[in-house]
Each structure stands twice: as C-alpha cells, then as structure tokens.
Amino acid sequence: MxxxxxxxxxxxxxxxxxxxxNQLADALPxxxxxxxxxxRELLQEHLEQTKDHAARLDMILQVVGETxxxxxxxxxxxxxxxxxxxxxxKLAANVLPASLIAHLQKIEHYEIASYGTLRGxxxxxxxxxxxxxxxxxxxxxxEADRKLTILAQVVNAEIAxxxxxxxxxxxxxxxTDESSQSTPRRAA
Numbered sequence: 001m002x003x004x005x006x007x008x009x010x011x012x013x014x015x016x017x018x019x020x021x022n023q024l025a026d027a028l029p030x031x032x033x034x035x036x037x038x039x040r041e042l043l044q045e046h047l048e049q050t051k052d053h054a055a056r057l058d059m060i061l062q063v064v065g066e067t068x069x070x071x072x073x074x075x076x077x078x079x080x081x082x083x084x085x086x087x088x089x090k091l092a093a094n095v096l097p098a099s100l101i102a103h104l105q106k107i108e109h110y111e112i113a114s115y116g117t118l119r120g121x122x123x124x125x126x127x128x129x130x131x132x133x134x135x136x137x138x139x140x141x142x143e144a145d146r147k148l149t150i151l152a153q154v155v156n157a158e159i160a161x162x163x164x165x166x167x168x169x170x171x172x173x174x175x176t177d178e179s180s181q182s183t184p185r186r187a188a
Contacts, residue, residue, distance in 0.1 A: 015071030
C-alpha cells in the first residue's frame with residue numbers, strides 16, 4: 001500500500017476491515033461447532049452482527065466512491081487460523097471454552113482497534129455520517145467483548161473450582177497411616 005493521503009489510507013483500512021469481517025463471518029460457523037452451549041449462543045448472535053458490519057462497510061465504501069476491490073487482512077487470517085487450531089491442541093474438555101473465549105477476545109480487540117481508527121479517520125475527514133456508523137459498529141464490538149468477558153469470568157471460575165476440588169480429592173485419597181509409608185533402614 002503506497003498512500004500519501006489520509007483519504008487513501010482510510011479507504012485501504014476500510015477494505016481490510018471489510019475483509020476481516022467477511023473472513024470472520026466465514027469462520028464463525030466452524031468455530032461455533034467447537035463451542036460450549038453458552039458460547040455457541042453468543043457466537044450465533046455475533047455472526048449476524050458480523051454480517052451486518054460487513055454490509056455497513058460495503059455501504060460506506062460505496063458512499064466514498066470506492067469499488068469493491070478486495071484488500072486482504074492478513075492479521076485476521078492469522079487470528080482465525082490460531083483460533084481454529086485450538087481443537088488440534090487436545091485441550092481438556094473443560095478448558096477448551098476458556099481458550100476459545102480468549103482467542104475470540106483477541107479478535108474482538110483487533111476489531112475494536114480497527115473501528116476506533118476508522119472512526120478517527122472519518123472524523124478527521126469530516127465525514128460525520130460515516131463516523132457515526134463506524135461509532136455504532138465500534139460500540140457493538142465493545143458490547144460483544146463485554147459479553148465475552150462476563151462469560152470468561154464464569155467459565156474460568158468453574159474451571160478453577162473443578163481443579164480445586166480435584167486437588168482436594170487427591171489429597172484426601174492419600175494414605176495418612178505412617179505404617180503404609182516405607183521408612184529407610186539404618187545401616188548397622
């Protein structure tokens with residue numbers, strides 16, 4: 001990308017962000033299948049929002065007079081690939097949701113940064129309507145992140161409780177009878 005004007009930078013970033021949303025919309029159905037029921041519901045809701053975000057970006061690109069040339073977002077490609085690889089890591093079933101949520105929050109944080117930057121460009125370019133639309137999307141991404149944070153707190157607390165109770169069970173199962181423990185003999 002060889003840009004020397006803010007408008008060109010804005011358009012290039014709009015295209016990358018649209019590609020990021022499209023990639024996420026394509027990947028979420030596969031990610032949903034690996035998710036727990038609580039997370040699955042949240043992801044289904046976010047999938048619809050993601051499609052709306054991509055459509056909103058298409059509309060913004062039309063308003064600024066840009067064609068639908070596709071700019072690839074390699075950052076989103078890498079984050080999605082990493083998220084999809086979680087299943088291959090052979091994580092314990094109770095830990096899988098925590099790992100999945102963490103990766104999804106990384107994606108949300110990337111989107112939040114992208115929309116904040118785009119809104120800043122639109123504001124500087126005095127494109128008030130576009131800035132307002134980007135602000136609306138930014139707020140939706142922040143809300144999705146907030147929901148993931150709340151779910152992560154619940155899931156992580158459940159995992160920690162399970163681990164704690166397993167440790168307690170192991171401690172209780174250890175023999176406390178000194179006669180069952182071998183003692184070293186003294187040399188005579």
